[in-house]
Amino acid sequence: MANILVVDDELGIRDLLSEILNDEGHSVELAANATQARAARNAGAFDLVLLDIWMPDTDGVSLLKEWSASGQLTMPVIMMSGHATIDTAVEATRIGALSFLEKPITMQKLLKAVEQGLAKNASAPAAKPAAPVAGGVLAGVTPVADVGAGEPMVRPHLGLRAVDAMPSAHQDFDLDRPLREARDGFEKAYFEFHLAREGGSMTRVAEKTGLERTHLYRKLRQLGVDLGRSRRG
Structure with missing residues (x-):
């Protein structure tokens, strides 16, 4: 960061x-x-x-x-x-x-x-860059997935399961409701899943879901997805 x-x-x-x-x-x-x-x-x-x-x-x-x-x-x-x-x-x-x-x-x-x-x-010579990590993250730029000491990290390439950090991504859907509401519930869980798996990186989530970034931001706000929680989780 x-x-x-x-x-x-x-x-x-x-x-x-x-x-x-x-x-x-x-x-x-x-x-x-x-x-x-x-x-x-x-x-x-x-x-x-x-x-x-x-x-x-x-x-x-x-x-x-x-x-x-x-x-x-x-x-x-x-x-x-x-x-x-x-x-x-x-x-x-x-x-x-x-x-x-x-x-x-x-x-x-x-x-x-x-x-x-x-x-x-x-x-720069005076800088103290962080060690490069896998997954295409630039050396010297702290990846979004890095969190404070004692907090869980979501790093699939290190063998940690993304589902360990996203309890809200797996939920029971109430199918006895209007189609639009059921679909919104699924889409919210879908995006929370990818946000948690990618450590909150909007760039990688956009790539994974195939959405343009501006559309992705608008969609997440519409669904009420907590971006801060995704980064922490």
């Missing part, structure tokens, strides 16, 4: 990015402006920062310069904007930004950029 700072003056964007990244198992801190971002950075280090360019107090490029000059630019920074010019993006990259995301940001582009940023951070 990575520690990510999201800096954006738009509440809707902060909430959306936070929801997506939390669902991926990351810890997310939010800042509505440069002042809050400075305070967050002074309080601790981050594995990655998503930084909006246009903000009311100090713009993102100026904040990036501050961090670079003060030696606080020790993490990958991904710039975001819906109105930035090519020159602005080039300047941010020259200062030290890793990449640039143009708004509106699609889920696929966001997750790919975050994955690349965390991989770069893990490969």
Whole structure:
């Protein structure tokens, strides 16, 4: 699990990015402006920062310069904007930004950029990457299936049974009810099964179930699936 700072003056964007990244198992801190971002950075280090360019107090490029000059630019920074010019993006990259995301940001582009940023951070000399694990998880990025000490892990490739961690996935269905309700009950159990087996990774569940990620998120919310419980379980 990575520690990510999201800096954006738009509440809707902060909430959306936070929801997506939390669902991926990351810890997310939010800042509505440069002042809050400075305070967050002074309080601790981050594995990655998503930084909006246009903000009311100090713009993102100026904040990036501050961090670079003060030696606080020790993490990958991904710039975001819906109105930035090519020159602005080039300047941010020259200062030290890793990449640039143009708004509106699609889920696929966001997750790919975050994955690349965390991989770069893990490969830095000062980083302490986690040991690579089977199943295609990037070395240095803590997999979503890893949980705290004493908690159960769901790792089929290590021989642990997924059913041990998902009691709600096996239940008796009441067939004496309308078809739609019975079907929703089955679908909820179906997705809980795959979420538990994949350690809460939405990427792997999307691959296993054959659903596009946006559709998958919408379906899980509709069925009332507890994503936090799936990650814990």
